[in-house]
Amino acid sequence: MDGTTAPAEDGTAASEQVSLDALRQLARASMFAALIGAGAFIVVPAGPLFFSLQTMAVSLAGFALGVRQGLTAILIYLAAGFFGLPMFGMGKAGPVAFMGPTCGFFLGFVFQTAIAGLAHGVRGRSRRIALMAALGTAGFLVMLAFGAAGLRITVIPTWKGAFLAGMAAFLPVEPIKLLLAIVVAEGYLRRNPEGGRGDA
């Protein structure tokens, strides 16, 4: 993994090739996209409530990869779901997620990743963790607000109902997911000090 370009022995134009480093970044972004998709299928009980790890994985992608690479991961995730891969949990595949009641949450994921990604590349562990907590919380709130707006447009006739179903119902478990995301992201950044590159 020296970031060099593989030689073209088949006559491929040099401009058509990508460096191994760029390929590695694409593979990592795809890996996080898959992790977000897998998160929808992993359900964790927390007292009387159950939650999936999907939104945790969205924050994790931002923390671990930064804004640019994190957005790449989330866009790969959304494109994969749109083009039919079973990425959205509960059996959803194809454009259903973008036309159904959860459309707002998916748009919110983009903003959640971007906001969480701002904590990436900050020097000093304690400072970074504090920033992750603050930006992660802000990201979750923005994502849930988009989700509630999506519910209001598609299913629930009132804003109050949409707020209760789309935001209030998720608030008790979101701090647990955020904590998980921070702990896992710290481990990732310890192993990969350069993180997602690009905007580190």
Next chain:
Amino acid sequence: MPDRKSTSSHAGGTARRLDARLKVLLLLGCSILTQYLDGLQAAVWLAFLCCLFLLRDLRTGMAMRLFRGGAVFAAFWFLVQFFASAFDGVELVAAAEEALPFAGRLIALVVLGIAFVSLTPPVQTGKAVTWFLTPFLRGNAWKAGLALALVSWFLPNCLGLVGKAGDAARMRGLALPVRTRARLAVGAALRTLETQADLIALGLASRRLDRPRVWRF
């Protein structure tokens, strides 16, 4: 005269061989059409789509699992809309009449998605994505196709790794809190996936899959 099984298989084979770009367009067109159907129209459309399950390619374990999940998803949002309308003062029968076509449309969209996934290999989907995105991403469109193919490889691996990490903790008899187990499972899966991602990057380069021409139709 061929029997039903071989007819299904033949029809499935034809659908598989169909150009992936056409299938993507069909998927999008049908999804948009589904959104505009109401009441009886939605019921007839759903019944027609359910006939797709006569194809052998759609009677796999994975497709059935996806369908069961999709049915739960539709039932959940039916109940949400029903109770939201009921709390809003709408009569129960009227609330059910309002929510039922919505649930029907959701199931129809789920069936469309399952049909597309079951009848289109990921590499073909990747090539179709590259073709559709070329006007927007130009020279970088092939990376989207490659990324999609990578995701279809990573997704089952990722689920398998998380499951294995959980199994390992259980077999070691560790009485850990659920949240600690979740953290350990996700962390372990991520560590393994990192290594795999790096190896995949090398593999792609060595198999010359990092060139745009591979991802073109």
